[in-house]
Amino acid sequence: MPTRVMLMGLGPIGAGVARQLVARRNFKLVAAVDIDPAKVGRDLADIIDLAKRTRIKVGPDPVAAIRQTKPQVAVLCTSSSLKKVWPQIETVLKRRVPIVSTTEELSYPFLSNRALARKIDAAAKKAKVAVVGTGVNPGFAMDALPIALTAVCERVHAVRVERVQDARIRRLPFQKKIGSGLSVEEFGERVKAGTVRHVGLAESVSMIGDALGWKLERVTDEIQPMIAKGPVESRFLRVEAGRVCGITQDGVGYRDGKPAIVLHMEAYLGAPESYDSVQIEGSPPLFVKALGGYHGDVATTSITVNTIPKVLQAAPGLHTMRTLALPSFAGGR
Amino acid sequence: MPTRVMLMGLGPIGAGVARQLVARRNFKLVAAVDIDPAKVGRDLADIIDLAKRTRIKVGPDPVAAIRQTKPQVAVLCTSSSLKKVWPQIETVLKRRVPIVSTTEELSYPFLSNRALARKIDAAAKKAKVAVVGTGVNPGFAMDALPIALTAVCERVHAVRVERVQDARIRRLPFQKKIGSGLSVEEFGERVKAGTVRHVGLAESVSMIGDALGWKLERVTDEIQPMIAKGPVESRFLRVEAGRVCGITQDGVGYRDGKPAIVLHMEAYLGAPESYDSVQIEGSPPLFVKALGGYHGDVATTSITVNTIPKVLQAAPGLHTMRTLALPSFAGGR
Numbered sequence: 167m168p169t170r171v172m173l174m175g176l177g178p179i180g181a182g183v184a185r186q187l188v189a190r191r192n193f194k195l196v197a198a199v200d201i202d203p204a205k206v207g208r209d210l211a212d213i214i215d216l217a218k219r220t221r222i223k224v225g226p227d228p229v230a231a232i233r234q235t236k237p238q239v240a241v242l243c244t245s246s247s248l249k250k251v252w253p254q255i256e257t258v259l260k261r262r263v264p265i266v267s268t269t270e271e272l273s274y275p276f277l278s279n280r281a282l283a284r285k286i287d288a289a290a291k292k293a294k295v296a297v298v299g300t301g302v303n304p305g306f307a308m309d310a311l312p313i314a315l316t317a318v319c320e321r322v323h324a325v326r327v328e329r330v331q332d333a334r335i336r337r338l339p340f341q342k343k344i345g346s347g348l349s350v351e352e353f354g355e356r357v358k359a360g361t362v363r364h365v366g367l368a369e370s371v372s373m374i375g376d377a378l379g380w381k382l383e384r385v386t387d388e389i390q391p392m393i394a395k396g397p398v399e400s401r402f403l404r405v406e407a408g409r410v411c412g413i414t415q416d417g418v419g420y421r422d423g424k425p426a427i428v429l430h431m432e433a434y435l436g437a438p439e440s441y442d443s444v445q446i447e448g449s450p451p452l453f454v455k456a457l458g459g460y461h462g463d464v465a466t467t468s469i470t471v472n473t474i475p476k477v478l479q480a481a482p483g484l485h486t487m488r489t490l491a492l493p494s495f496a497g498g499r
Numbered sequence: 500m501p502t503r504v505m506l507m508g509l510g511p512i513g514a515g516v517a518r519q520l521v522a523r524r525n526f527k528l529v530a531a532v533d534i535d536p537a538k539v540g541r542d543l544a545d546i547i548d549l550a551k552r553t554r555i556k557v558g559p560d561p562v563a564a565i566r567q568t569k570p571q572v573a574v575l576c577t578s579s580s581l582k583k584v585w586p587q588i589e590t591v592l593k594r595r596v597p598i599v600s601t602t603e604e605l606s607y608p609f610l611s612n613r614a615l616a617r618k619i620d621a622a623a624k625k626a627k628v629a630v631v632g633t634g635v636n637p638g639f640a641m642d643a644l645p646i647a648l649t650a651v652c653e654r655v656h657a658v659r660v661e662r663v664q665d666a667r668i669r670r671l672p673f674q675k676k677i678g679s680g681l682s683v684e685e686f687g688e689r690v691k692a693g694t695v696r697h698v699g700l701a702e703s704v705s706m707i708g709d710a711l712g713w714k715l716e717r718v719t720d721e722i723q724p725m726i727a728k729g730p731v732e733s734r735f736l737r738v739e740a741g742r743v744c745g746i747t748q749d750g751v752g753y754r755d756g757k758p759a760i761v762l763h764m765e766a767y768l769g770a771p772e773s774y775d776s777v778q779i780e781g782s783p784p785l786f787v788k789a790l791g792g793y794h795g796d797v798a799t800t801s802i803t804v805n806t807i808p809k810v811l812q813a814a815p816g817l818h819t820m821r822t823l824a825l826p827s828f829a830g831g832r
Contacts, residue, residue, distance in 0.1 A: 186653050189653075190653075192712070302651055306650065306651060307651075310647075310825060311647065311648075313825060313826075313827045313828075314643075314644065314647055314825055314826050314827065315644075316805075316827050316828035317639065317801070317802050317805050317806075317826030317827050317828060318635055318639060318640075318793050318794075318797075318798035318801050318802050318805075319798075319801050319805075319828050320519050320522075320523075320797060320800065320801040320804070322828050377825075377827040377828070377830075378827070378828055378830055379525070379828075379829070379830020380830075449797065450793070450794040450797050450798065451791075452789060452791075452793070453789065453790045453791065454787060454788070454789045454790075455787070455788055455790070456785060456786065456787045457786045457787075457788070458784075458785075458786065460651050460783070460785070461651075461783040464651075464653060464782065464783050465651035465652075465783065467653065468650070468651050468652050468653040469650050469651050471653070472649075472650050472651075472652075473650075487825060488824065488825050488827070489824050489825070490824065490825070491821065491822050491823065491824065492643055492646060492647055492710075492820060492821050492822070492823070492825060492826070493646075493647050493650030493825070494646045494647065494649050494650050494710040494711070494821070495646075495649035495650060495652050495655050495710070495711055495712075496712070497711055497712020497713075
C-alpha cells in the first residue's frame, strides 16, 4: 500500500516534492495545503504544472486536510525559518502526524534554536511520532555524507567540504537568491537584510562537530559576493563585468583555535565546474568528489521524499539525518 | 566512561581493532580471546605488536572472559564464514552481550544464510541486544555508501560500483589471498577450493537490491585472474610476466534480465590507480569517486570500532549497516 502524504507549501521545492509524490508508486499524495489565496481552491495540477488533473484541490487549512484525508505523514516545504514553521509543526503534531520538513534550520537545530528543538522533541514524543528536517544542503552534501565518510577513519583532524555550483543551470529564484545581477553595494544590503544567503551552514557545522564528539569554540558563517570578471549569461539573466554573479559562503567550526570544520560554498553564474567534495584529514586521509555535484532542487526534493519511510520507522521524537537509519532511495519507479 | 569491549579473534583484522581500542580514549579493551594456543596466555601487547604491556592476557574462553570482565560489547574478528562464527555468536548472545563482527557473510545474510540470520535475530531479541556485521567491504564501500548516495535520487535505474586497489600497499596475507605469484592453473584450483576470493559481493548486491526495493532475479559472483604483463614487485613478492598478480571479481544483480547492480573489484600488484567509485544511473545521475580509495585494513578496523556506539543504541535484533543510524567516526582520539 502506498504511503498517504499531505504536503504543506507549494513553492518551487514543494512543487517538486508534489510532482515526485504523484509520479512515485509507493506514495500517494492525498492533500496539498498552501496559504497563498492564488493557489487555494485550484487543482494541484495547475500549480505544479502537470497535464493531468490530480483531483487534489489545494486547501488553506492543514487541520481540515488531516481530518478529511488521514495522511500517514506530512511534508512541510514552507520556510527556512524554524520560528516561522514551529506553529505549523505544532498543529500537525497535535494530530499525531509525523513530519519530514525541508526547513533548513530544522536540519540540526541544537545550536541556533535549542529551545524550539526541545519543544518539538517533546511534542513529537507526546504524539508518538517522529520529526526530521532534511534536504540536500543542509541534510546531506555538507553534513550527513561527510559524517558517513568518517566511519572508515581511526582518527579525524579536520573536515573540509566544498560545494561549487554553476548557477546557470538553476531556476531564476535561485539565481536571484544568490544575488546575480546586483551591484556590490546592493549585495551588501541584501546580506544585511538576510535575503541573500544560504541557510544551514551553521547547522551542518554543528552536526559534523557533534558526530565527531568535538566541542567547537566558535561557529562562523560568512558571505562574500562573487564578482563577474566578464559578462556572463544564463537563460534568465545577463550580468555585466564588475557586478555580482553569485556568492561564496563559508561555515567554519573552530577547535583549539583552528578551523577544524570548513564548509565552503560557491554558487555563481559561470563556475567552470560544478562539484561536491569531501576532504578528511586524518587516518586514513580521504578525498571524495562528486563530479557534477548533487543537483540542488532534484536532490532536495528526492531526499525529502526518500526520507518518508525512515521517519515512519523511527522512534518518536525530533530526529536528524544522524539518528535516522541509513538514507536511501525509497523504491518505486 | 569508555565502553568496555571484549575482542574475539587476533588475526590481522582483530589485531588492528585491538590497537585502535587501546589507542582510543572512549573505548576500553577489557578482554581478548583467541583459540590459537600460541597466543593464549600471553600479554596482548606481544600479539598486536605494542611496546607497552596491556595487562590483558589472551584467554581461550569467551564465557570466562565475559564473566570476569563484564564487557558491554563483543567484537568478533574470527572468520568470514557465518556458519563457523554462529556458535561464537550464540555463546556471546546467551550472556546478553551485543556484537559487532567483521564476518563478511554476516553483513547481509538474508540471501545466502537466511536460516542462520533468523536464528541470530531471534537470539539477539531474546538477549535484548543488537548484532551487526560490518567492515569496509562488505559493509561500506560497495553497499552502505552507494545506498546512501541514492537518497538524493528520484529514480534509480542501475548502480555500478568499482573498487580498484594496487595490492602492493597491502599486507602479505592479502597479496597471497588474491593469488599473487600463482600460475593460472594454480589460481583456478584455489578459486575452486574457495581459498582465493573476496567474500561479500553477493551480500553487498542483495543489500543494495533490498534498499532500492528491487526484486533481483539472479545474483552472480565471478572471479578472474589478473595476469602480470611484465614483472611486478611488492615489498614481499616478485611476480613474473604471465603469472597471476591478483584478481578481478564481479558481483552482479540482474533485474528484468539486465545487470542492474554491478560491483566490480580489481585488486592486483601494480594497479596504476587505487580508487573507489559509485556511478548511479538515474535522475539525477551521480558519479562519486574516492581518490586513492578506502584503505582496506585501516578502513575495516576503523568502521568496526566506530560501529560500536551504533550497535549499543540500536533496538535488539540482527541489524545491518542499512538499519543502524548513520555511520560515523565514534569520537575520541
